[in-house]
Amino acid sequence: MSGRDRLPVAFSINRRKLLSAKVNGLVLSGLLLLLAYLWIADSFSLSLRAFLYLCPFLSLFFSQDMMNDEIHSGFLENVLFIGGRFRCYLISKNALVAAFALGIALVLFSGFAFYGLATRQFEARVLGQFVAGVLVGLYYVAAAGFLSFFFRAGSNVLIILLGQVLLFVGLLFTASQRMGLLNRLTDSSFPGIGAKLEFLAVSFVLPNIVIARRSWLNVLGLGAMTALFFGLQIWKIKSLELRKR
Amino acid sequence: MRTSLLQARSLGKRFGTVEAVKDATFDVHPNAITAFLGENGAGKTTVLKLVLGFLSPDSGRFSFSTEKIGYVPERPAFFPWLRGDQILRCTARNFGLAERRLDRIIDDLSRQIGFDPCLLSRRVHTYSLGNQKKFSYLQSLLVRPDLLIVDEPFSALDPLSIKKTRDLFLELKGEGKTLLLSSHLISEMERICDEFIVIKKGCVIVQDDISRLKDEFFFVSLPKSGWKRGSLDLAPSHIRETESGIQMLVAQSRLRESSVSWPEGTEIRHPDLESLYFFFSSL
Known part of the structure; x- marks a missing residue:
């Protein structure tokens, strides 16, 4: 049986997992409520901007508990996964989680795009921001997926969020010493390779800033890190054994 | 020379400093029930996991002459977000079974192993241990395996279920299937098996025909x-x-x-x- 034949089964298992996780439903409902509130209380434009920045977090939350529990719980020691098929299943999880999040993001974005086009409030740069958001979503799936080999349940997501909070608070408390970086972030101007690399390092922890401050270096850097995390996952999975329960 | 459905040669597996399997060489012959015997920690489960692809051998090789393999682990575990019927449909789809005949096949198999099909509408991890084991049999038999590998076939089963399972093994053998059963219950094995393999400290020390x-x-x-x-x-x-x-x-x-x-x-x-x-x- 080819890997392609097994994909629908992996999709079916993961779709049900994503739908049955209460936190996913809460995050999605919360996002929809927030967007609706911003639209009604403020404007379409603010709601769209919030959507573009927050949408990648759907991918992050959908990536909770991707590997560790399934590997160590014994679920994979099943007739469905004999002959090393569990490896194909685990590799395909990344694509399925990303596809699920992208599907929801596309539906929401279509709604915004149709309304924006109809009311002439849609700007072309929004499309670029959405594509950058998709890349950020993929980065979250790859990074959270890799972390989930080492951390149980939703700890992989919490670690990323904690990292973001710590960086944000760190920047806030050291703002006076880091005016250069903050000014460059505000101006979207990164003169010299040092400033570009500094921004790149920040965007690995707070990738959502790439949505607002896009530069080819950062998009390529984030893409390379996404590929690296996917590569590391594949390397881990290739040598993975179902050892203990 | 007898053909083999599973052929393992000099399998070896080390976990850190522990040499779990040193030299596992054995054959599983078609249309026979083979008992895989050994004391606790002898390496039975590790050998099964090696040939099933859940572990990778450090040395040696193995080959199957069929792709239709069923497996029932000692303590089956199932995705907690899936109901019994959903797992069975996934399994059927994975192995290319026709959807329209599925319900009848599931009913027949449930009767054969003494499993209550009403449980299928519930998530499998809520079943009792015995019912989880029976469900694992049901899932494995759904794929119509040529070779069924079972780790501790009677664990968690009540006496009536043990009898039904024993009868099931004999029925499967009657249908031309092959079974490899790893068990501690020698008395139960004696009643049904044709061949036995003894493993000790990771080495297969004997394989022979009981009769x-x-x-x-x-x-x-x-x-x-x-x-x-x-x-x-x-x-x-x-x-x-x-x-x-x-x-x-x-x-x-x-x-x-x-x-x-x-x-x-x-x-x-x-x-x-x-x-x-x-x-x-x-x-």
Whole structure:
């Protein structure tokens, strides 16, 4: 049986997992409520901007508990996964989680795009921001997926969020010493390779800033890190054994 | 030469400093029930996991002559977000079974193994251990395996289910299927199996046909005193010394032909699986 034949089964298992996780439903409902509130209380434009920045977090939350529990719980020691098929299943999880999040993001974005086009409030740069958001979503799936080999349940997501909070608070408390970086972030101007690399390092922890401050270096850097995390996952999975329960 | 459905040669597996499997060489022959015996920690489950692809061998090789393999683990675990019917549909789709006949097949198999199909609308992790085991049988049999591998086939089952499972194994064998059963319950294995493999400290020390040993050999136990070493020209693997005496597995023909005078207290009987297991595993 080819890997392609097994994909629908992996999709079916993961779709049900994503739908049955209460936190996913809460995050999605919360996002929809927030967007609706911003639209009604403020404007379409603010709601769209919030959507573009927050949408990648759907991918992050959908990536909770991707590997560790399934590997160590014994679920994979099943007739469905004999002959090393569990490896194909685990590799395909990344694509399925990303596809699920992208599907929801596309539906929401279509709604915004149709309304924006109809009311002439849609700007072309929004499309670029959405594509950058998709890349950020993929980065979250790859990074959270890799972390989930080492951390149980939703700890992989919490670690990323904690990292973001710590960086944000760190920047806030050291703002006076880091005016250069903050000014460059505000101006979207990164003169010299040092400033570009500094921004790149920040965007690995707070990738959502790439949505607002896009530069080819950062998009390529984030893409390379996404590929690296996917590569590391594949390397881990290739040598993975179902050892203990 | 007999064909093999599963052929394992010199399999080895190390976990850190522990050599879990050293030299596992054995064959699983078609249309037979093979018992895989060994004490706790002997390496039975590790060998099964190696051939099923859940672990990668450090050395050796194995091959199957079929792709249709079923597996029932000792303690089955299932995705907690899936109901029984959803897992079975996934399994059917994965193995290309027609959806329209599925319900009837599930009903038939449920009856065969004594599983209540009403449970299928519930998530499997909420079942009792025994029902999870039965569900695992149901899932594995759904794929119509040529070879069914079961780790501790009777664990978590009640006496009636044990009987049903035993009957199921014999029915499957009657249908031309092959079974490899790893178990501690030698008495249960004796009632159904055709061949046995004994593994000790990661090495397969013997594989043989039970009925052949029963038909062609005698089990001789005798006190140490009065026994002259070399009276019978026996292979070292067929003789062992214990604290209480000497035990030997002697071909019936040789026993008839020999003119050995047995000392007083000698007991000669047909071997059973239990005595064979203890004999070989203490060598």
